[in-house]
Structure formats: C-alpha cells, structure tokens
Amino acid sequence: MAAKRLKTGSDFTWQDMEIGNVVTEPGSAALRRTGDWRSQRPILDKEKCNKCGLCWLYCPDAAIKPLEDGYYEPDLFYCKGCGICAKVCPKDAITMIEEEEK
Amino acid sequence: MSKRVGLEASHAAAEAAKMADVDVIAAYPITPQTHIPERLAEMVADGELNAAYIPVESEHSALSACLGAAAVGARTFTATAGQGLELMHEVVYVASSMRYPMVMTVCNRALSAPLSVWGDHSDAMAVRDTGWIQVFCQNSQEAFDMTLWAFRVGEDSRVLLPVMVHFDGFHLSHVTEPVILPEQEEVGRFLPKFHYPFALNPDKPMTHGAFGPPDVYSEAKIAQEVAIRESKAVAIQGFKEFGDIFGRYYQLVESYRAEGAKTLLLTMGSFSETAKIAIDAKKKKGESLGLITLRLWRPFPFEELRQAVKNAETLIVFDRCVSLGGPAGTVASEIRSALYNEKKRPKVVSFVGGLGGRDMPVEDFEYIVDRGREIAEKGSKELSETVGIRGEVTGIRG
Numbered sequence: 001m002a003a004k005r006l007k008t009g010s011d012f013t014w015q016d017m018e019i020g021n022v023v024t025e026p027g028s029a030a031l032r033r034t035g036d037w038r039s040q041r042p043i044l045d046k047e048k049c050n051k052c053g054l055c056w057l058y059c060p061d062a063a064i065k066p067l068e069d070g071y072y073e074p075d076l077f078y079c080k081g082c083g084i085c086a087k088v089c090p091k092d093a094i095t096m097i098e099e100e101e102k
Numbered sequence: 103m104s105k106r107v108g109l110e111a112s113h114a115a116a117e118a119a120k121m122a123d124v125d126v127i128a129a130y131p132i133t134p135q136t137h138i139p140e141r142l143a144e145m146v147a148d149g150e151l152n153a154a155y156i157p158v159e160s161e162h163s164a165l166s167a168c169l170g171a172a173a174v175g176a177r178t179f180t181a182t183a184g185q186g187l188e189l190m191h192e193v194v195y196v197a198s199s200m201r202y203p204m205v206m207t208v209c210n211r212a213l214s215a216p217l218s219v220w221g222d223h224s225d226a227m228a229v230r231d232t233g234w235i236q237v238f239c240q241n242s243q244e245a246f247d248m249t250l251w252a253f254r255v256g257e258d259s260r261v262l263l264p265v266m267v268h269f270d271g272f273h274l275s276h277v278t279e280p281v282i283l284p285e286q287e288e289v290g291r292f293l294p295k296f297h298y299p300f301a302l303n304p305d306k307p308m309t310h311g312a313f314g315p316p317d318v319y320s321e322a323k324i325a326q327e328v329a330i331r332e333s334k335a336v337a338i339q340g341f342k343e344f345g346d347i348f349g350r351y352y353q354l355v356e357s358y359r360a361e362g363a364k365t366l367l368l369t370m371g372s373f374s375e376t377a378k379i380a381i382d383a384k385k386k387k388g389e390s391l392g393l394i395t396l397r398l399w400r401p402f403p404f405e406e407l408r409q410a411v412k413n414a415e416t417l418i419v420f421d422r423c424v425s426l427g428g429p430a431g432t433v434a435s436e437i438r439s440a441l442y443n444e445k446k447r448p449k450v451v452s453f454v455g456g457l458g459g460r461d462m463p464v465e466d467f468e469y470i471v472d473r474g475r476e477i478a479e480k481g482s483k484e485l486s487e488t489v490g491i492r493g494e495v496t497g498i499r500g
Contacts, residue, residue: 014321014328019262020201021322022300023309 038081118249175301184211198233220459360392380467430486455489
C-alpha cells in the first residue's frame with residue numbers, strides 16, 4: 001500500500017519558492033502577525049503623556065504609531081513587547097503588563 | 103592568437119579572473135593563496151583591471167563583502183585556503199542559499215592543529231554540504247580554465263550558484279607550468295555579461311535574506327538542493343562550450359587508460375598527475391589497471407561515476423582528508439554510498455595520504471595499488487589505511 005501524503009500547515013510547494021527566497025514585494029512584513037509571541041504589552045497612560053514621541057523614535061520595529069491627536073499608540077499586531085518604549089519614556093507614561101493580565 | 107606562458111597556478115587563476123573582467127574582488131591573504139589577491143591587487147593598482155578591490159580585515163568579511171557585491175549583480179571573485187575558509191564558514195552557506203553567483207579559488211590547505219600551512223583536502227571536504235559547486239584542478243592550465251568555466255556555469259540563469267575552484271596548496275598553487283592564455287575576444291565569446299535577475303535596485307525594491315520560519319525552511323532547502331543537482335547539466339554544457347572555443351575538453355569524471363581495467367585507482371586534484379605516472383609504469387608490466395579522477399565534487403556526479411567504475415573488480419580510492427571518528431576517507435565514504443545499491447559494483451578500498459603537505463611520490467601510488475588489491479582479495483578489518491604512517495595502526499575501525 002502506498003504511503004499517505006503527509007499534511008502540513010501551508011499549501012505552497014518548493015516550486016513556489018522564489019530563487020534565493022527573495023521577496024519581490026517589499027513591505028510585506030507588515031502583513032504578518034508577529035505580535036503573537038509577545039509576553040508583555042505596553043499600556044499608555046494619556047494623563048502622563050506629553051506627546052514627546054521618544055517611544056515612536058526608539059521603537060526598533062516601527063510598531064508605535066503617531067495618532068492624529070498627537071498621542072502615540074502601540075500596534076499590537078506587530079509589537080513584540082520588548083519594553084524599550086516604556087524604558088525611554090521620560091514621563092513614565094508607558095507601563096509593560098503581562099499578556100495574561102487582561 | 104593565444105600565447106603560451108609560464109605561470110604558477112595562483113597567477114593563472116588571477117589571470118583568469120582578470121580576463122573574466124571581474125567587477126569586485128574582496129579577499130584576505132592567507133598561505134598558500136596569497137599570490138592570488140596579491141597579483142589581483144597589483145593588476146587593479148596598475149590599471150590593468152578595472153575592478154573594485156576591497157581590502158578586508160578577515161575572511162569572514164571578505165566573503166560578506168562578496169555577498170553584497172553579488173547582490174547588486176557584480177561579477178565577484180575571492181580566494182582563500184584552509185583556516186580562511188573555516189573562518190568564512192557561516193557565510194559560505196549564505197552565498198549559496200541566497201543564490202549569489204561568485205567564484206572562489208581555494209588553494210587547498212590542511213586544518214589546524216597542529217598548525218599546517220601545507221596542502222590537503224580537509225578544507226574542501228569541510229564545505230562539501232554548503233551548496234557550492236566544487237571543482238578540482240590537476241595543473242596550472244586547469245586552474246585558469248576552471249576559473250573561467252566557474253563564472254560561466256555559476257552565473258547561468260538556470261544555475262545562479264557560487265563555485266569553488268580547488269587546487270592543491272603549494273603542490274600546485276606555487277608551481278610554475280606552461281599555461282596557454284587565450285585571446286580576450288575568445289573569453290568574451292565564452293563568458294557573456296552577467297545579468298543577475300534579482301539585483302538589488304532602489305527603483306525596484308525587494309527583500310534579500312528574509313526570515314524562513316519552520317513552514318518555509320524545508321521547501322527552501324529542497325529548492326536549493328534541486329538547483330545544485332540540476333546545475334550538473336549546465337556544468338557539462340559549460341565544458342562542451344569551453345572545448346569548442348578553447349580546444350580543451352573536460353569531463354565531470356575522467357578516465358585515464360581505464361578501458362577494461364580490473365583495478366581502478368581514483369584520485370582528485372594535482373596528485374592525479376603523479377598517479378598517472380604510477381599507472382603508466384604498472385601498465386608497462388602488463389597490469390590491468392586504470393585511473394579515474396573526479397573533477398566535479400559538487401554536485402556529485404553519481405551517474406558518471408557509476409558508469410566509469412561499473413566494470414572494475416576493485417576501486418582504490420585515495421583521500422587527502424581524514425573523517426575523524428568516521429569512515430576515515432571522506433571521498434571513499436561517498437563513493438561507497440554512491441555504489442551501495444548498484445547490482446554490479448567494484449570492491450571499494452580506501453587509502454588516506456598526503457595529509458598536511460606530505461608528499462606522495464610515484465612509488466606510494468604503486469604501493470597503494472598493490473596493497474589495495476591485497477585488501478580486496480583477503481579483506482581487512484580496517485575501513486581505511488593511511489599511506490606511510492609510522493607505527494602500527496590496528497583495530498581502530500574494526
């Protein structure tokens with residue numbers, strides 16, 4: 001009896017890989033949910049925030065978004081929870097909380 | 103008109119890189135490869151060669167600089183040996199996985215310790231699984247020819263892989279021999295301009311070197327494996343085109359006076375020419391004997407090897423590398439594996455020798471043929487024997 005083909009999570013084949021695994025469409029990282037392995041997330045206290053923008057500037061993964069009202073907001077789809085924003089905030093307006101603390 | 107000049111293999115490789123009109127050279131000098139970057143640096147400084155010569159602080163940086171050059175579609179060249187290739191090691195994998203064509207000469211050198219600047223094949227064997235095409239040269243002419251061929255094959259749009267051109271440190275790198283240099287026009291006919299289809303370009307951005315999570319990595323590796331296996335057809339085509347233009351025809355596996363021979367000796371690299379003298383001497387005495395040389399090491403030429411040895415009774419494989427704690431002879435081990443499922447196959451006998459620059463004169467090759475036949479006939483407890491070792495060695499691999 002022939003062995004059954006194994007199933008894996010994705011359906012693309014090795015023939016679908018680009019040569020050298022290049023990604024021909026730039027900017028596609030934003031489409032991938034890479035915030036799902038975060039263990040802590042930043043919480044912003046607007047009362048303390050003075051809109052200085054250091055969190056946005058220091059975020060190593062461009063996961064802090066400037067809002068129209070001048071405040072900043074972490075993009076939890078993409079944020080890995082490193083805590084740099086909380087560390088650099090001069091007003092202690094950002095607190096890191098455990099992901100399970102809803 | 104082509105011209106015949108006296109060149110050591112290192113300078114022949116440098117001449118070939120120059121005639122290939124390389125764009126970027128990044129190399130770090132190391133014995134016994136030093137004459138190659140030295141000569142190329144001279145050519146660039148003297149205006150003989152219009153290329154960027156990047157002086158780097160290590161071999162790791164040399165190959166990393168080459169990655170960047172290849173990524174923008176530059177014709178890229180480097181050279182190293184022994185410890186230098188070891189220091190490059192992680193980048194060696196990156197070049198082939200990212201499908202960056204480039205040519206690297208490796209003047210084969212033993213690996214420390216004890217510290218040795220002299221030749222053997224340990225460095226080449228340590229990178230056999232890295233996905234580079236690997237070819238071995240027997241003389242200075244081949245050092246020139248294989249370098250041109252390496253650019254032609256690696257840059258082919260069906261291949262897009264880096265190529266290592268191996269020749270023995272000192273035994274070949276520093277030996278002056280007659281070399282026929284072709285006309286630039288002939289080289290131009292053989293080697294078209296390099297067009298890398300994924301060259302980095304700010305007008306058409308793309309990502310090189312992205313992350314490969316578990317559901318991608320296997321597919322990426324198999325795609326790479328298929329690419330290097332399929333490069334064999336282009337390697338053969340490259341040799342044919344080379345012969346048609348320059349008049350010297352090469353093969354992946356070469357036979358020397360091997361027709362109908364009961365015993366075959368198999369070698370790689372410059373020691374093959376010494377082995378040929380031993381074969382000639384023994385054939386004169388009427389022995390049924392021939393020589394097989396592996397020119398292409400990666401991709402391994404399975405079919406060609408099986409064809410070349412299928413009618414022999416005994417195949418004696420000579421290795422210049424020892425797989426410590428393993429099967430001893432690295433090449434012999436692969437050949438045993440390549441023949442294992444064949445219905446008709448010769449007995450394979452393994453010898454290791456010529457380590458760390460130890461010379462292998464003609465009589466040593468005559469000895470391993472005689473001793474090899476003896477082992478094939480009577481059997482041996484050892485998987486491999488070491489040529490000329492002082493002190494008795496028994497029971498290590500029983």
